Amino acid sequence: MLVIDVLAVALSVAVAGLEPIGTADWRALALLVLGLVVHVETARGIERRREIVADGQPYIELKSVWSFAGLLLLPLGLALALVVITFAYWWLRVSQRPVVHRWTYSAATVLIASVAAWGVLELMPGGLLAKVAGPVGLAVLVAAGLTRWVVNHGLVVFMICLNAPGTPWWKRLGAPTDTLIGLGALALGAALAVVALTTPWLLPVLLIPVMGMHRGFLIQQFARAARTDPKTGLANASAWRDQADRELARLRRRGGELGVIMVDIDAFKAINDRYGHLVGDAVLRAVADTLRTEVRPYDAVGRFGGEEFVVLVAEAGREQVGATAERLRRRISECEVAVSPTLGGGVVRGLTASIGTASYPEASHDLDGLMVSADTALYAAKHGGRNRVECAPPR
Numbered sequence: 001m002l003v004i005d006v007l008a009v010a011l012s013v014a015v016a017g018l019e020p021i022g023t024a025d026w027r028a029l030a031l032l033v034l035g036l037v038v039h040v041e042t043a044r045g046i047e048r049r050r051e052i053v054a055d056g057q058p059y060i061e062l063k064s065v066w067s068f069a070g071l072l073l074l075p076l077g078l079a080l081a082l083v084v085i086t087f088a089y090w091w092l093r094v095s096q097r098p099v100v101h102r103w104t105y106s107a108a109t110v111l112i113a114s115v116a117a118w119g120v121l122e123l124m125p126g127g128l129l130a131k132v133a134g135p136v137g138l139a140v141l142v143a144a145g146l147t148r149w150v151v152n153h154g155l156v157v158f159m160i161c162l163n164a165p166g167t168p169w170w171k172r173l174g175a176p177t178d179t180l181i182g183l184g185a186l187a188l189g190a191a192l193a194v195v196a197l198t199t200p201w202l203l204p205v206l207l208i209p210v211m212g213m214h215r216g217f218l219i220q221q222f223a224r225a226a227r228t229d230p231k232t233g234l235a236n237a238s239a240w241r242d243q244a245d246r247e248l249a250r251l252r253r254r255g256g257e258l259g260v261i262m263v264d265i266d267a268f269k270a271i272n273d274r275y276g277h278l279v280g281d282a283v284l285r286a287v288a289d290t291l292r293t294e295v296r297p298y299d300a301v302g303r304f305g306g307e308e309f310v311v312l313v314a315e316a317g318r319e320q321v322g323a324t325a326e327r328l329r330r331r332i333s334e335c336e337v338a339v340s341p342t343l344g345g346g347v348v349r350g351l352t353a354s355i356g357t358a359s360y361p362e363a364s365h366d367l368d369g370l371m372v373s374a375d376t377a378l379y380a381a382k383h384g385g386r387n388r389v390e391c392a393p394p395r
Contacts, residue, residue, distance in 0.1 A: 240302025
């Protein structure tokens, strides 16, 4: 993180003086800062609610509208200064729980991404209107936007993967809709820059779609939060059941097999009693990440409640379901959960889980029957000595 921060500062200082700055450039910077202030003050209430709802989830913001517009309108030095101003003002007026190293890192990634995008824009000579006058200029503009997004998003995902190892990088990219709106913000920034050059009095009109994007983000995050377990990021019991019902209905129409796996962490109360509930929550997240990593993308993983998890294994017979459950049991036993120094330090090892499975159509023909059968098998695993898998017999 420090390497990226230092690189961003050094790169910004090195390139800041490459383009001359005139009086008109300062006026353009003031116009963009004014638009930024109006944007932030208008959206502040929405963004604060989004920040709360997004706790533990990807948080896509729309500051890039102004920083990308600045990159197209201003000399590079002022464009980079606008990035710093944007982050500073957003931090002061929106964020209620600022974490300094995260904000500086986010700003650093945008500075580096902006310099990379500027290098692409320099492939097309002339001002902004000359750049976008034909198909070649449009291609360069699109390439610059994509470069900025890839560099910025790539550095953020890279740091997330370093901070939370064990989950494949492609699962850290965020929802496709978030990506689409993030790219849309860059496109809106390009439109804003063109309007600022041609008809600046129309700039207030562009705030309407910006606010619409904010509202759309908020609704999307609330909908996601309503279906997500806040401690693990998995589907909650209701959302998991909806997905399982749909898959079971599909199999009834087309034929096929599936399995339900119920996982219970052994002696979880002892973990809470020994290390505290915050460490217990970390153990829950570690087990959730293990389950999510070890199943296929189209299998459904949810938190059933307490220390119990449930997995829907699609298009799988009884033997395959049992093999999947055994692999999950083995992977959970290999988990090591680092305890924060503020919580006493150390590493939690020796986790075990008891697992019960049930298969459709052998064990039952409906979801309730499958879950009862899997739960019965789970308790058989508990009574049989724990840290084992039991499969419900055919009926």
